[in-house]
Amino acid sequence: MAxxxxxxVAAGGLIRPHQGNRYDGASDDVERVTGVPAQTVEAFVAPRGDFRSG
Structure with a gap:
């Protein structure tokens, strides 16, 4: 195979499940492990005014 x-083929194996919303589910894994509910990236960064990307 070229x-x-x-x-x-590899990209198709990742794209098809994504298109089928396979990765849209949520779990409580973070909370079970850390005792703290998971946050969005925005919720994590917002209170950190000194946070800079790059």
Whole structure:
């Protein structure tokens, strides 16, 4: 199999489940492990005014 085909097959294996909303579920894993509910990135960064990307 040519490298280009291998990349296309691998990408297809990741894209199809995403298109089918396979990864849209939520779990309570973070809360069970840490004792604190999971946050969105925005909720984590918002109170940290000194946080800078890059």
């Amino acid at each position: 490298t280009g085909n291998l990349v296309a």
